[in-house]
Amino acid sequence: MERTEIQELGEFALIxxxxxxxxxxxxxxxxxxxxxxxxxDPLGKRVVVSTxxxxxxxxxxxxxxxxxxxxxxxxxxxxxxxxxxNAKPTQIVVGLGVSNRFSVEALEELYDGIKTACQLxxxxxxxxxxxxxxxxLTLSVTALGLVDADKIVTRSGASAGDLLVVSGxxxxxxxxxxxxxxxxxxxxxxxxxxxxxxxxxxxxxxxLKPEARTDIIRELADLEIKPTSMIDISDGLASECxxxxxxxxxxxxxYEEKLPMDPKTYDTAREFNLDPTVxxxxxxxxxxxxxxxxxxxxxxxxxxxxxxxxxxxxxxxxEQVMVxxxxxxxxxxxxxxxxxxx
Amino acid sequence: MERTEIQELGEFALIxxxxxxxxxxxxxxxxxxxxxxxxxDPLGKRVVVSTxxxxxxxxxxxxxxxxxxxxxxxxxxxxxxxxxxNAKPTQIVVGLGVSNRFSVEALEELYDGIKTACQLxxxxxxxxxxxxxxxxLTLSVTALGLVDADKIVTRSGASAGDLLVVSGxxxxxxxxxxxxxxxxxxxxxxxxxxxxxxxxxxxxxxxLKPEARTDIIRELADLEIKPTSMIDISDGLASECxxxxxxxxxxxxxYEEKLPMDPKTYDTAREFNLDPTVxxxxxxxxxxxxxxxxxxxxxxxxxxxxxxxxxxxxxxxxEQVMVxxxxxxxxxxxxxxxxxxx
Numbered sequence: 001m002e003r004t005e006i007q008e009l010g011e012f013a014l015i016x017x018x019x020x021x022x023x024x025x026x027x028x029x030x031x032x033x034x035x036x037x038x039x040x041d042p043l044g045k046r047v048v049v050s051t052x053x054x055x056x057x058x059x060x061x062x063x064x065x066x067x068x069x070x071x072x073x074x075x076x077x078x079x080x081x082x083x084x085x086n087a088k089p090t091q092i093v094v095g096l097g098v099s100n101r102f103s104v105e106a107l108e109e110l111y112d113g114i115k116t117a118c119q120l121x122x123x124x125x126x127x128x129x130x131x132x133x134x135x136x137l138t139l140s141v142t143a144l145g146l147v148d149a150d151k152i153v154t155r156s157g158a159s160a161g162d163l164l165v166v167s168g169x170x171x172x173x174x175x176x177x178x179x180x181x182x183x184x185x186x187x188x189x190x191x192x193x194x195x196x197x198x199x200x201x202x203x204x205x206x207x208l209k210p211e212a213r214t215d216i217i218r219e220l221a222d223l224e225i226k227p228t229s230m231i232d233i234s235d236g237l238a239s240e241c242x243x244x245x246x247x248x249x250x251x252x253x254x255y256e257e258k259l260p261m262d263p264k265t266y267d268t269a270r271e272f273n274l275d276p277t278v279x280x281x282x283x284x285x286x287x288x289x290x291x292x293x294x295x296x297x298x299x300x301x302x303x304x305x306x307x308x309x310x311x312x313x314x315x316x317x318x319e320q321v322m323v324x325x326x327x328x329x330x331x332x333x334x335x336x337x338x339x340x341x342x
Numbered sequence: 343m344e345r346t347e348i349q350e351l352g353e354f355a356l357i358x359x360x361x362x363x364x365x366x367x368x369x370x371x372x373x374x375x376x377x378x379x380x381x382x383d384p385l386g387k388r389v390v391v392s393t394x395x396x397x398x399x400x401x402x403x404x405x406x407x408x409x410x411x412x413x414x415x416x417x418x419x420x421x422x423x424x425x426x427x428n429a430k431p432t433q434i435v436v437g438l439g440v441s442n443r444f445s446v447e448a449l450e451e452l453y454d455g456i457k458t459a460c461q462l463x464x465x466x467x468x469x470x471x472x473x474x475x476x477x478x479l480t481l482s483v484t485a486l487g488l489v490d491a492d493k494i495v496t497r498s499g500a501s502a503g504d505l506l507v508v509s510g511x512x513x514x515x516x517x518x519x520x521x522x523x524x525x526x527x528x529x530x531x532x533x534x535x536x537x538x539x540x541x542x543x544x545x546x547x548x549x550l551k552p553e554a555r556t557d558i559i560r561e562l563a564d565l566e567i568k569p570t571s572m573i574d575i576s577d578g579l580a581s582e583c584x585x586x587x588x589x590x591x592x593x594x595x596x597y598e599e600k601l602p603m604d605p606k607t608y609d610t611a612r613e614f615n616l617d618p619t620v621x622x623x624x625x626x627x628x629x630x631x632x633x634x635x636x637x638x639x640x641x642x643x644x645x646x647x648x649x650x651x652x653x654x655x656x657x658x659x660x661e662q663v664m665v666x667x668x669x670x671x672x673x674x675x676x677x678x679x680x681x682x683x684x
Contacts, residue, residue: 034497036392036572038391041388042388049484050435053472055473055474058475097397140482155376247377
């Protein structure tokens with residue numbers, strides 16, 4: 001395979017090569033890559049902005065995450081934050097730090113993933129900065145989105161009595177990571193062994209190629225539901241619940257039996273001798289949306305195939321409880337993945 | 343001095359500590375730090391967005407750049423890009439990657455610099471992400487700004503006959519770096535020697551504490567001048583001239599005798615046996631604005647104390663010329679500082 005050193009191109013030629021086929025699709029993008037800054041027409045709406053930094057060896061391991069997937073996931077995790085404000089993601093800018101371990105072709109692969117996510121989510125890559133770093137790979141993504149002034153949803157609007165709702169299902173991204181890490185160990189011991197990933201393709205995809213729930217944002221709008229509070233699940237359900245509790249000044253009761261898990265994910269948890277509920281509470285990287293709605297919206301969502309009502313908010317901010325399948329109250333604790341403490 | 347390990351706090355407590363006294367001042371900031379994303383009211387204007395990544399050992403050397411200055415400069419270089427679109431900088435988000443070499447107190451110092459720049463420029467810090475990295479320090483800043491739809495200035499609007507104008511003076515940031523690097527070498531040899539920085543305080547300040555020319559943006563508006571093209575000088579005058587030339591499809595003639603240099607900077611160039619003109623053309627990090635205006639605006643700026651008319655644009659895109667003091671034409675070359683090739 002061809003290997004072009006980054007130094008052969010220099011910064012401007014590299015940026016040109018990585019961004020040469022970019023087309024802007026969002027109506028709000030007036031000017032994209034290539035000037036001092038991009039220009040956006042907010043179309044009369046509010047602008048939301050969120051940023052994330054992903055670092056090799058801390059947030060990802062390139063021995064089992066292909067560069068294309070890394071680029072894809074970096075975009076997803078950011079536009080998921082934009083969704084959590086009830087906004088439509090529209091633009092991203094990307095800061096990229098690369099060591100000379102990476103060739104131009106490797107960066108093209110990374111950008112392929114970034115561009116694929118952008119296309120799928122109708123988000124435009126409108127700017128960036130590329131620089132050399134002494135070692136490893138660092139990716140910083142900032143996402144912008146637009147939302148009507150009266151549709152913004154923060155973490156702080158939940159009231160006692162509101163229903164707590166989560167989209168999709170939980171824990172599979174975390175278990176996908178367990179499978180990948182196990183295979184990495186197997187590979188270290190026996191590099192010629194065939195990886196046993198087939199049975200786990202669903203959860204591996206949840207780990208390597210997560211999706212942001214822009215569909216949920218659209219469907220809530222169609223149902224004329226404005227959540228009272230919302231957050232996306234990056235650190236794990238428990239941690240995100242507690243963020244809503246703290247920001248809104250209410251308590252929460254979550255019911256274990258209501259937590260949504262895919263049967264294959266459940267089987268894999270058992271295979272790894274992990275408690276499925278703990279995987280859902282603390283696994284993280286699900287990029288599902290956790291939100292509260294007024295009780296009046298109950299009928300609109302009770303049978304929604306993508307949504308689970310998992311609990312409700314209470315008066316007492318000190319009540320942070322999960323009711324187990326056996327009927328016991330246990331205290332919710334944030335044991336999410338912490339990139340600082342890790 | 344107290345040293346608190348970052349791991350003692352964890353991510354959320356660290357962010358709280360670094361951002362605890364933040365107040366939002368820009369009227370466009372509706373919601374700052376603390377939710378999934380910040381929310382901005384664009385006030386009927388266009389939004390511009392620009393991002394930069396700064397890496398220890400590549401863009402800065404902490405042995406002579408205090409952390410506070412680093413934070414300050416990171417903000418300045420980004421809002422300078424926003425200025426170059428003729429926009430008013432309004433918000434920043436900051437991605438911070440830190441190794442365990444840094445204490446919480448060190449990060450507070452860095453944030454002090456960020457906050458000081460924000461206050462001075464009436465820019466709000468509205469979001470960020472903080473993560474551990476295996477080694478060093480990486481800072482990623484994304485800046486937003488607002489501009490009236492009809493006031494946006496890109497690199498591509500210059501026409502033949504337009505005057506080429508630069509703000510302030512050039513080369514001093516580069517020479518400030520030379521002084522700091524010399525003192526670092528002296529310090530290595532004789533750690534007890536007193537640094538000889540006093541005579542060079544102006545150029546050292548230009549290197550460590552550069553300013554973004556928001557004042558020029560305001561004054562151009564007051565003078566009712568809309569530049570036909572604009573760029574900020576981060577890589578050096580020659581490189582930026584060529585960006586305007588390439589984007590606008592015109593040629594350029596720059597006059598060496600018109601290039602603005604501070605007398606102290608000139609003396610320092612001589613002291614280092616450096617050609618002052620080369621320092622101005624290729625030094626970089628000046629964060630001055632380089633722009634073109636229609637000839638009709640000549641009278642408005644000819645005696646402006648902060649502006650120098652250094653040349654004009656020509657028909658032939660292949661004409662990229664500096665006319666030397668001895669009357670010779672030499673070809674402008676971009677030998678600016680390239681963080682990829684470096």
